[in-house]
Amino acid sequence: MSQKVLLNAKEVNIILHRLACQLIENHNDFTNTVLIGLQPRGKYMANRLAQMLKEEYKIKNLQLGHLDITFFRDDFRRSDKPLEANTTEINFLVENKKIVFIDDVLYTGRSIRAALTAIQSFGRPNEIELLTLIDRRFSRHLPIQPNYKGRQVDAINEEKVIVHWQEEQGEDAVYLINK
């Protein structure tokens, strides 16, 4: 197994700032926009972006939620590992809101498909955008593309892209692992 660093902490930080600025460019003061981190891995990135927008870019009234897609996945009873659920924390209705889904890695697009269905339980949003730190090109199973992406990666199927977050693994970094 070999491991390569795709992004280090400094690069992750620069990318997060750029993504935050791109969000501000499109959503101004976020009055009608909500950020939704996709559980489990998108949560850390969503929290980080929300914190950055509030503290460094002085965005007030930012609404942030976390969406768990476990019960909406299309591989229930099909995957070898049992699916483990996480917490959904959305304390607002998304009716007529603009939503930005936030996840760390976009790979087959199946999680996003599940998220698109899952979010319907909270109302009919006006618009949904997708922001990912890593976009694995040429590996999509569904016609889903990100609106905002940190870094595009061409990885073959045997390779795995792993994102580490300070809050969980104690460092910000992105690795490419060859199994």
Next chain:
Amino acid sequence: MSELSVNHLLGIKYLNKDDIKLIFETADHFKEVINRPIKKVPSLRDITIANLFFENSTRTKLSFELAEKRLSADVINFSASQSSVKKGETLIDTVNNILSMKVDMVVMRHPNPGASVFLSNHVNASIINAGDGAHEHPTQALLDSYSIRERLGDVKGKKVVIVGDILHSRVALSNIFALKTQGAQVMVCGPKTLIPKYIDKLGVKVETNLRKALNWCDVANMLRVQNERMSVSYFPSTREYTQQYGVNMELLNTLDKDITIMHPGPINRGVEITSDVADSDQAIILDQVQNGVAVRMAVIYLLASKIKQ
């Protein structure tokens, strides 16, 4: 752990501590789901579940059916009163006929103890016991423990008294297994005639004085007297039973603490529990009903995940 150790839910007896923990953690997620504006998830859209009720039931049947529908399963219902059982068909034949219509899971209530264990040995489907005679009623015990956990934070170390007709109660036996597995202390309280001999062998305390029992406990689970299962009289009169073993506000007010009151339903108001207690803040009877749907969704979901394609 993210998988149950069993393929059927036949009784709490067959579950371990980790199974119960997993069911509760999954139920937490489903409780959040059933409080959403849209209360449905598509997980079980390719699963068909048959609800076989060979004995009357209102709340358990509704609760199971709702849980199944909230998981998007296809549901067929069957009740013995309108079926070929009356024409002499055996249980295995009845169930195999239903399974040949491509049913994946069976929820069964039956008047004979052990019916679901018997069925699980003879048919090829996941079985959930929804009550078998006076034996077990596992989902009720799970939702009772879940409700205690919700109200008091944890089940471990809590003192729970089960009051009433222990002899004829499947809720009592399942509750004893569930509470003991999770590390709670359990006492049963009722007239001597309604407490099975040797029940202390299960590691529970026995008390015939209700006031003493209530003074000891954190939670009191009040059971109904199951007149329909009694062929002889076990106590002189309902009035006397109420005087000795009915809870009322006056009695609760004389205790030096606020205890939590539970009841699996159906309530006989004025017999084992008075209306002012049943409708008070101390009672979590309606929470139990709501939690019942979430807990049953968790059980069905976890068992369905073990049905291979």
